[in-house]
Amino acid sequence: MxxxxxxxxxxxxxxxxxxxxxxxxxxxxxxxxxxxxxxxxxxxxxxxxxxxxxxxxxxxxxxxxxxxxxxxxxxxxxxxxxxxxxxxxxxxxxxxxxxxxxxxxxxxNDASVADHAVGLMIAVGRRFRESQDNMVKGDWTILTGGELYRKTVGLVGLGRIGKSVVRRLSGFDVRVLVHTPNPDEAYARDTGVEYVGLPDLLVASDYVSLHAPLTPETRFLIDAAALASMKRGAILINTARGGLVEDAHLLAALRAGHLGGAGLDVFISESDPAYWSVTQGLLAHPAVVATPHAGASxxxxxxxxxxxxxxxxxxxxxxxxxxxxxxxxxxxxx
Structure with a gap:
């Protein structure tokens, strides 16, 4: 009944x-x-x-x-x-x-999204998408990628997912920089993470992974100026929220060859259809590995x-x- x-x-x-x-x-x-x-x-x-x-x-x-x-x-x-x-x-x-x-x-879903973020770091760094696209075309030329091992990873935000990423990165012997409004010094002593300002994090990191909420203060946190300050060849990962990154500026930085690539699970166009052409440009770029907001799935x-x-x-x-x-x-x- x-x-x-x-x-x-x-x-x-x-x-x-x-x-x-x-x-x-x-x-x-x-x-x-x-x-x-x-x-x-x-x-x-x-x-x-x-x-x-x-x-x-x-x-x-x-x-x-x-x-x-x-x-x-x-x-x-x-x-x-x-x-x-x-x-x-x-x-x-x-x-x-x-x-x-x-x-x-x-x-x-902390574990699911953290797995996804680290997976995107490896996938972009090792150029998985480019390699498979080439193989489908019959070109088996080996592309040279980069390791995550012993690199500097910058995390913007350190909530439950960010801390789950830190645990996963411990096996890669990386240096972890963190930008967060609420530093926990005891946590830093236990894990070895280093708290820094966002400008210092962007300048020093080989990988920048976003784990912050979307608020009026964090909207377009990563804009043209922030992207320009990143290391040449650095990789940006966004599994948090579309709108943290100004996607049009990201596409320009990728097309200019300044960044080494991007791993994207979220896009501004999810909430703003005016950005759909920008999303299409990002999806078409060979150095982008993208998923459809599937990190928690x-x-x-x-x-x-x-x-x-x-x-x-x-x-x-x-x-x-x-x-x-x-x-x-x-x-x-x-």
Whole structure:
């Protein structure tokens, strides 16, 4: 028999049976949205979301925009749980004002994204894309790449994912420079990382990997001036957010031969279609290895983030709090 408990709507793909069972075992009536082929919930407009979410008390969301008008049209919705860690598409102030809870799946995809970032460093440095493209054309000439071993890696941002990258890099005997607004000296003593200002990091690093949130202060943090200050032949990795890098300036730096390459999982065009031609230029460049915002998309990562998002939903619907580190807005608090 269908549950008569609180309605929970899931608008993400790859929501596994274990996470469904966690919700249903707590009495939730779960509806998993049937998304169009090749589309995610970020492609749904407000009217479509309103129809899907009518009467819902909980929502497990991927990349849909959670706006004030949408929340106002969903008076029963108590908890919005992101199956991920970024929440720039959620109007958290509106959620607070309207008495809602917003949660993220903190810690669920750290390993997936960190693996991805280090993988991109190796793939770009060893010129995997260029080599395979040439082989497909029948040209088996060996291209000379560069090692990650004993290089200097600059990390911009040192949250959970950044620290996971540091752990993975320990086997490469690299020097790690970190730019972060909140240096932890005990962590530096334990790991050997060095805290530096962004200009010093850019000048000294062979690889620059971005792990910062997108805020008004970090938008276009890596612009033409920042790129020009980087070592000639350095490699830029962005698995964080489109908008941290001014992609048009990055494309110009690559075309000029100043950078050795870029590993990109995110693009400005994801949120600003005016940049689509720039994205196409980056995808066409032989020194770019690109993926479609897939850094967190592993089976294991989805299982962890699904479970955390489901746990946040049942906790709030039971009158409790999301797991530690997951709550980013709580409108229940006076």
């Amino acid at each position: 269908p549950s008569s408990g609180p309605k929970v709507v899931v608008t993400v793909r790859s929501f596994d049976d274990a996470a469904l069972a966690l919700l249903r075992d707590r009495g939730c009536a779960v509806e998993v949205a049937a998304l169009p082929p090749g589309k995610g919930d970020g492609d749904l407009d407000q009217d479509q979301l309103c129809r899907l979410l009518a009467g819902a008390c909980g929502w497990i969301v991927g990349h849909a925009r959670v706006t004030r008008p949408l929340l106002q049209s969903l008076p029963d919705l108590r908890i919005i749980a992101r199956r991920g860690v970024g929440y720039e598409r959620v109007d958290v102030q509106a959620a607070r004002d309207l008495g809602r809870v917003v949660a993220i799946a903190a810690g669920g 592993t089976r294991e990562g989805f299982e962890r983030t699904n479970r955390i998002a489901a746990a946040s939903v049942v906790a709030v619907l039971d009158g409790g709090d999301p797991p530690p580190g997951c709550c980013v807005a709580d409108g229940r608090v006076a």
